[in-house]
Amino acid sequence: MSVYKNNYRAYTGPVTPLWMRIYVLARYGFAEAWSSKITVALFTLSLLPFIIFLIIIYLANNPIAQLLVFKNSSRSLTVDAGFFLGTLQTQSWIALVLTAWVAPRLISFDLADNALPILLSHPISRVGYVFGKFMAMFTSLSAVTWVPCLLLFVYQCYSSAQPWAMANLSIAVGLFVGAVIWIAFLSILGLALSSWVKWRVVATGIIFAAVFVPAGVGGIVSAVLRTQWGLLLNFPVSMSVLWQRLLGAPEFMRSASSLPTPAIVTVLVLASLLCVAMLNARIRAR
Amino acid sequence: MTQANYRILFENVSKFYGEVLGVNRITLSIPPGITTLVGPNGSGKTTLMNLMTGLVQPSSGNISVMGLTAGDATEFFRNVGYCTQFDTFPRGLTGWQFLLDSLMLHGMSKTDAYRLTFEAIERVHLGDAAFRKIAGYSKGMRQKIRLAQSIAHHPRVLVLDEPLNGLDPMARAESIALFEELGRQGMHLVISSHILDEVDRISDRVVLITGGYLIAQGNIHQVRQEVRDKPMQVLIRCDRPELLASRMFAVNHCVEARVHSDGKGIFLRTGDIDQFYSMLNGIAAEGLIKIDAVAPADDDANAIYQYLIGSDGSAS
Numbered sequence: 001m002s003v004y005k006n007n008y009r010a011y012t013g014p015v016t017p018l019w020m021r022i023y024v025l026a027r028y029g030f031a032e033a034w035s036s037k038i039t040v041a042l043f044t045l046s047l048l049p050f051i052i053f054l055i056i057i058y059l060a061n062n063p064i065a066q067l068l069v070f071k072n073s074s075r076s077l078t079v080d081a082g083f084f085l086g087t088l089q090t091q092s093w094i095a096l097v098l099t100a101w102v103a104p105r106l107i108s109f110d111l112a113d114n115a116l117p118i119l120l121s122h123p124i125s126r127v128g129y130v131f132g133k134f135m136a137m138f139t140s141l142s143a144v145t146w147v148p149c150l151l152l153f154v155y156q157c158y159s160s161a162q163p164w165a166m167a168n169l170s171i172a173v174g175l176f177v178g179a180v181i182w183i184a185f186l187s188i189l190g191l192a193l194s195s196w197v198k199w200r201v202v203a204t205g206i207i208f209a210a211v212f213v214p215a216g217v218g219g220i221v222s223a224v225l226r227t228q229w230g231l232l233l234n235f236p237v238s239m240s241v242l243w244q245r246l247l248g249a250p251e252f253m254r255s256a257s258s259l260p261t262p263a264i265v266t267v268l269v270l271a272s273l274l275c276v277a278m279l280n281a282r283i284r285a286r
Numbered sequence: 287m288t289q290a291n292y293r294i295l296f297e298n299v300s301k302f303y304g305e306v307l308g309v310n311r312i313t314l315s316i317p318p319g320i321t322t323l324v325g326p327n328g329s330g331k332t333t334l335m336n337l338m339t340g341l342v343q344p345s346s347g348n349i350s351v352m353g354l355t356a357g358d359a360t361e362f363f364r365n366v367g368y369c370t371q372f373d374t375f376p377r378g379l380t381g382w383q384f385l386l387d388s389l390m391l392h393g394m395s396k397t398d399a400y401r402l403t404f405e406a407i408e409r410v411h412l413g414d415a416a417f418r419k420i421a422g423y424s425k426g427m428r429q430k431i432r433l434a435q436s437i438a439h440h441p442r443v444l445v446l447d448e449p450l451n452g453l454d455p456m457a458r459a460e461s462i463a464l465f466e467e468l469g470r471q472g473m474h475l476v477i478s479s480h481i482l483d484e485v486d487r488i489s490d491r492v493v494l495i496t497g498g499y500l501i502a503q504g505n506i507h508q509v510r511q512e513v514r515d516k517p518m519q520v521l522i523r524c525d526r527p528e529l530l531a532s533r534m535f536a537v538n539h540c541v542e543a544r545v546h547s548d549g550k551g552i553f554l555r556t557g558d559i560d561q562f563y564s565m566l567n568g569i570a571a572e573g574l575i576k577i578d579a580v581a582p583a584d585d586d587a588n589a590i591y592q593y594l595i596g597s598d599g600s601a602s
Binding site for chain 2: 284
């Protein structure tokens with residue numbers, strides 16, 4: 001039997017608030033995501049369309065340069081809501097590719113290494129853990145979606161000879177809100193699917209499948225039942241409809257125009273809740 | 287302050303994973319010092335530790351650690367340190383960064399985290415290796431950094447899952463010395479280990495578990511004395527072991543005798559230890575046999591494990 005001196009002193013100093021602890025996890029996740037050369041390559045790739053859009057805005061606002069490029073052609077470049085819908089769509093699909101690569105790195109590694117017991121034995125809850133990873137994912141996706149889109153918007157405001165910004169402020173709001181909805185959904189979807197698969201490559205494939213397989217199913221439903229409601233399962237289409245309405249752009253697909261906005265939002269919310277349930281089942285110290 | 291504020295208490299705790307039993311109806315009261323969990327693989331040791339550290343919630347029953355429950359995560363985890371048996375490190379970090387971030391996850395300010403990181407590195411004797419990437423660590427170094435992580439925030443309760451695995455003899459001795467020092471200072475240490483010789487050396491008490499059921503708990507010697515259906519073995523160092531054996535076999539509670547390899551002692555196995563000692567006193571008083579020392583030979587963790595759990599891991 002030991003003779004106890006009872007002189008052990010536990011730490012009694014101040015502790016930081018919960019959000020600062022979650023920030024540590026987000027920083028871990030962010031560092032993990034960007035430590036891969038492929039992530040950097042994908043980000044670099046995402047700048048290519050951005051540069052092309054930048055050139056288009058330059059040309060659209062510079063009659064001399066436009067004349068030199070198009071010579072005697074009657075074509076003209078217009079920067080409007082439709083143009084920004086195109087930028088948002090392009091950047092959003094790059095975000096999907098980035099999600100499929102990054103999300104498994106954030107969760108699958110922890111599951112494969114059985115890291116959850118050690119991480120969850122800190123004063124952060126399971127919610128805190130997921131939120132930290134979500135923040136890392138959301139921040140990474142922001143860098144390829146609303147940030148470049150708003151930079152293009154700012155450049156257009158700067159380049160336009162006419163007073164353009166105030167009249168088109170709703171486009172900026174639409175770009176921001178539309179991108180945030182999409183990357184929030186992608187983040188939670190990516191994390192949820194990654195939490196069920198330990199192998200990163202498989203998780204990447206499943207994330208793509210989760211977006212495109214329901215689209216195929218939705219197409220079959222629409223064809224068999226002769227309805228447009230199947231398009232609700234087609235995330236590429238339903239999101240485009242949502243963005244088009246947020247930006248006030250012209251219709252791009254007549255068949256999808258009948259989809260009510262509340263129905264699209266409801267499908268996104270239900271899918272997100274399913275993802276939360278999946279995370280709740282998997283993110284546990286076992 | 288009630289007793290619960292100084293103890294780890296399990297009250298009729300059960301944990302089921304679906305239909306699989308983790309642990310069943312465990313009632314424990316663990317005081318300060320070193321307590322070792324002993325049991326075969328899959329016996330429920332890690333489940334018990336996960337319950338103790340709030341990582342899993344019990345299916346039924348109540349757990350309190352120093353009067354705290356996992357519901358108050360900040361206060362609970364400030365008081366509990368857990369060294370898991372898994373290699374669980376965020377990739378690309380040095381040992382030093384890992385400890386620093388772990389302390390910041392515990393809610394320490396950066397200044398406190400820096401100070402405590404250096405202190406923990408010193409305590410586990412990690413030295414300059416702390417500034418190398420964990421990915422390049424040997425198994426022993428990884429074990430040390432895990433241990434450092436669990437003690438760095440000065441918890442009052444330290445739960446260590448197989449902390450001696452992978453350590454070389456020198457590092458093992460250092461770790462044991464650290465556990466003993468922390469135990470003496472009044473910290474609660476709960477250790478699971480398969481290395482029964484070391485369990486004997488460091489434990490104030492053992493908790494034997496198999497198949498999710500608690501088999502025995504308490505001081506090793508007390509537990510051995512409770513196992514009355516297994517004859518107890520005693521080593522007697524004396525000058526005439528053969529004569530002592532013949533005298534002892536005259537009574538029917540003495541069931542086995544084996545002369546020590548050096549010929550200066552005898553192992554005797556008896557079914558009634560009280561009678562045995564009483565008779566031994568009589569023999570010593572006669573003066574025919576010079577008895578130098580008497581010591582129990584099988585009231586160690588290894589013997590208790592064999593008697594209560596069996597070599598196949600099933601409770602006997």
